[in-house]
Amino acid sequence: MINNIIFSYVTFLYFGAFILYLLMLLTGRRTPGRLATMTLVATMIAHAGGIVLRWLESYKMGFGRAPLSNLYESLVFFSWTVALIYLLFERRTKNKSLGIVAALIAFLAIAYASFSPSVNDRIQPLIPALQSNWLIAHVVTCFLGYAAFSLSFGLSIIYLIKSKDPVHRGPEDGQAFRFPDQNVIDELNHQMVAFGFIMLTLGIITGSVWAHSAWGSYWSWDPKETWSLITWLVYAALLHSRFTRGWQGRRIALMNIFGFACVLFTYFGVNYLPGLHSYAT
Amino acid sequence: MQNTDKSLWSVFSSIKLAVILLILIAVTSIAGTLLPQHEGAAEFITGLHPAAQSLWRFMALGDLYHSWWFRLLLFALALNLMFCTVKRLPGALKIYKTPLKADMQKPFEGLPADRTVSVACTTAEASKKVSGILRKRYSRMEYKDSAGSLFFASEKGRLSVFGVHMVHVSVLLILAGALIGSFLGFQAYVNIPEGKAIDTVYLRSTKKPLDLGFVVQCNAFDVEFYETGSPKEYRSELVFLSGNSEPEKAVVRVNHPASHNGITFYQATYGTMPGGMVRLRVERKDEPGLEEIVEASAGVKTTLPGGGGMVRILDIRDRFIDKGAAVLLSVDTPGEKEITFWIFENPDAVRSRLPAPMALSRKFDPSAAEPFQFQFVDMERRYYTGLQANKDPGVSLVWGGFIVMTVGFLLAFFHPHRRIRIRIAPTGGKTAISITGWSKRNPIGLEREVQAILSEITRGVLNPQKDA
Numbered sequence: 001m002i003n004n005i006i007f008s009y010v011t012f013l014y015f016g017a018f019i020l021y022l023l024m025l026l027t028g029r030r031t032p033g034r035l036a037t038m039t040l041v042a043t044m045i046a047h048a049g050g051i052v053l054r055w056l057e058s059y060k061m062g063f064g065r066a067p068l069s070n071l072y073e074s075l076v077f078f079s080w081t082v083a084l085i086y087l088l089f090e091r092r093t094k095n096k097s098l099g100i101v102a103a104l105i106a107f108l109a110i111a112y113a114s115f116s117p118s119v120n121d122r123i124q125p126l127i128p129a130l131q132s133n134w135l136i137a138h139v140v141t142c143f144l145g146y147a148a149f150s151l152s153f154g155l156s157i158i159y160l161i162k163s164k165d166p167v168h169r170g171p172e173d174g175q176a177f178r179f180p181d182q183n184v185i186d187e188l189n190h191q192m193v194a195f196g197f198i199m200l201t202l203g204i205i206t207g208s209v210w211a212h213s214a215w216g217s218y219w220s221w222d223p224k225e226t227w228s229l230i231t232w233l234v235y236a237a238l239l240h241s242r243f244t245r246g247w248q249g250r251r252i253a254l255m256n257i258f259g260f261a262c263v264l265f266t267y268f269g270v271n272y273l274p275g276l277h278s279y280a281t
Numbered sequence: 282m283q284n285t286d287k288s289l290w291s292v293f294s295s296i297k298l299a300v301i302l303l304i305l306i307a308v309t310s311i312a313g314t315l316l317p318q319h320e321g322a323a324e325f326i327t328g329l330h331p332a333a334q335s336l337w338r339f340m341a342l343g344d345l346y347h348s349w350w351f352r353l354l355l356f357a358l359a360l361n362l363m364f365c366t367v368k369r370l371p372g373a374l375k376i377y378k379t380p381l382k383a384d385m386q387k388p389f390e391g392l393p394a395d396r397t398v399s400v401a402c403t404t405a406e407a408s409k410k411v412s413g414i415l416r417k418r419y420s421r422m423e424y425k426d427s428a429g430s431l432f433f434a435s436e437k438g439r440l441s442v443f444g445v446h447m448v449h450v451s452v453l454l455i456l457a458g459a460l461i462g463s464f465l466g467f468q469a470y471v472n473i474p475e476g477k478a479i480d481t482v483y484l485r486s487t488k489k490p491l492d493l494g495f496v497v498q499c500n501a502f503d504v505e506f507y508e509t510g511s512p513k514e515y516r517s518e519l520v521f522l523s524g525n526s527e528p529e530k531a532v533v534r535v536n537h538p539a540s541h542n543g544i545t546f547y548q549a550t551y552g553t554m555p556g557g558m559v560r561l562r563v564e565r566k567d568e569p570g571l572e573e574i575v576e577a578s579a580g581v582k583t584t585l586p587g588g589g590g591m592v593r594i595l596d597i598r599d600r601f602i603d604k605g606a607a608v609l610l611s612v613d614t615p616g617e618k619e620i621t622f623w624i625f626e627n628p629d630a631v632r633s634r635l636p637a638p639m640a641l642s643r644k645f646d647p648s649a650a651e652p653f654q655f656q657f658v659d660m661e662r663r664y665y666t667g668l669q670a671n672k673d674p675g676v677s678l679v680w681g682g683f684i685v686m687t688v689g690f691l692l693a694f695f696h697p698h699r700r701i702r703i704r705i706a707p708t709g710g711k712t713a714i715s716i717t718g719w720s721k722r723n724p725i726g727l728e729r730e731v732q733a734i735l736s737e738i739t740r741g742v743l744n745p746q747k748d749a
Contacts, residue, residue, distance in 0.1 A: 125507045128514055128536070187723075201686065202687065205687065209683070214535060215547070216468070216545065216669040216671045221318075223314045226313060230310050233304070237304050241300050244297050247300075
């Protein structure tokens with residue numbers, strides 16, 4: 001399939017972007033940073049093209065459906081959303097220092113999809129439970145949320161690195177190639193978490209409305225549902241703890257990392273628990 | 282007394298309590314995904330120490346999400362949300378109602394130098410430009426001329442002060458909807474064979490029957506498959522019959538339920554069951570070569586080949602120890618006692634599982650009724666549709682909660698409350714334009730906006746030919 005071939009090239013390109021962002025941070029030169037952004041933009045566009053092709057191919061096979069229905073397709077889409085949200089973030093903040101994390105996560109997700117023998121990359125028709133208009137809304141909102149939480153995880157790591165080295169000691173060539181100040185990271189991270197939280201909320205809401213028509217109940221305490229709620233509660237606690245004394249900065253960064261662990265478990269770990277969401281494996 | 286009231290109030294309306302409750306609910310929810318629940322729990326606790334067992338029962342750990350203490354946590358969260366709303370809503374209302382005032386010197390005190398630009402045009406020209414920019418960007422603009430200086434104030438997103446409160450109220454709505462659903466609703470299931478009708482469903486929780494008050498008939502059930510062999514569609518054609526009103530037809534598919542009298546039917550599962558007819562290969566030991574296929578129906582006596590015997594089917598099991606069908610036959614030969622025995626769809630599979638009874642008991646001997654020898658060929662199988670039947674009067678409250686929550690989030694995060702103030706003051710032949718902003722949240726976004734307005738102002742008044 002052409003889409004699979006595109007995705008394998010895209011995998012290497014994400015790795016290339018990661019190396020370029022790394023070079024940028026190590027050398028502090030402008031050129032690798034620019035090249036990194038250009039590579040990432042081109043890769044993200046090619047990646048989108050691959051997803052569209054896969055969609056079209058499913059129509060040629062006679063059962064057109066959005067490419068968002070199994071682990072392979074979700075990983076491919078997740079990788080793309082990470083690249084997309086990061087690029088929008090870079091454009092808005094004019095800072096490239098988070099690029100290394102974004103490119104790495106995008107690379108790891110699509111590499112796992114492309115190269116793991118346990119992940120089936122064939123286009124298969126939708127089973128009856130997945131034939132719903134809610135599929136696209138549910139998967140897109142959930143993965144936008146996951147992507148934002150991944151980038152927020154990256155920002156938290158940067159925050160913690162920065163707190164070990166509060167006096168700036170990095171490259172001097174231009175603002176864009178350095179880590180921002182801690183309070184700026186903290187604020188950006190808050191916005192990233194807020195965006196992810198809203199998307200996760202919408203993901204849970206759409207999933208819940210869908211479950212009501214597919215399974216007859218908007219909430220069944222299925223492990224995936226429960227873990228998405230756990231993730232939601234952790235980030236809700238995080239968003240509130242900003243307003244309580246003694247819970248700023250470092251503690252929030254640590255809580256953020258815990259929140260991301262919950263995201264990972266909701267995405268992957270739940271497959272080891274029995275439940276209704278088994279098509280995502 | 283007054284004091285304790287006050288401290289209780291402040292504890293229950295505190296954000297700290299909210300954080301603690303959210304984390305407690307998260308942690309206990311994790312436990313619920315790790316401990317065996319429902320059916321699995323009964324087996325699990327038999328291996329525990331008696332003391333642990335009674336603790337397990339007291340804490341209702343086998344149905345953790347419906348246990349008294351988990352509900353208590355949710356109730357505490359609801360109280361916390363209510364107290365928070367009561368405590369903070371008046372402040373939000375006050376902000377919402379306070380009129381925007383233009384002439385305020387205070388926000389401009391101690392302003393960084395880069396927030397003021399000096400331009401070589403009159404205050405009137407600058408004022409025209411500034412009001413143009415503000416009107417374009419903001420829905421509200423106030424203006425005041427005070428002691429030679431001109432003051433502008435603009436704002437947007439005033440409604441967003443209610444965003445957080447809407448989200449909090451929405452959680453209460455959802456919890457209330459869930460509570461109503463759990464008290465006044467039910468979840469039940471029923472299997473209906475094709476062509477048959479039922480008027481009773483079975484509760485999921487207690488397995489007890491529940492009278493629907495009307496009849497559901499399944500006219501047909503269909504499964505469609507893709508070329509790959511995976512299922513494409515399950516479809517039940519139902520008719521609802523209640524009292525003397527018109528029969529109501531409905532098609533139920535996965536993701537497409539149908540409702541009648543407030544009860545909603547969902548396609549949950551399907552299966553096959555014996556239709557009643559079994560085809561048997563019958564040989565006679567006394568007449569080698571005589572072999573016939575006999576179609577026997579449940580409860581009806583069928584004549585065996587060569588005469589001198591009748592067979593009757595007493596029982597059909599679709600899945601006997603998961604090794605295919607089992608049929609209980611009764612053979613009546615003149616002058617002999619009636620003999621009953623089982624024959625199997627896969628006798629070899631049953632033999633390997635139950636070697637001793639198969640070898641010893643006459644009950645499992647297909648040639649028990651001399652001189653006949655029986656073999657299972659196939660049988661009629663009929664589909665049954667497995668429906669989930671639910672009633673949930675709380676669901677519309679939950680949907681309402683979802684809508685309020687979505688709107689609240691969008692208001693709070695994507696439409697933040699922002700104020701921009703601009704002062705134009707003549708200073709020694711030139712005109713000084715100062716700008717300051719205020720935002721409840723997102724200081725970085727505010728900073729970006731202030732910079733954008735500032736650069737628009739300098740571009741505008743430094744290139745006056747554009748306005749001409």
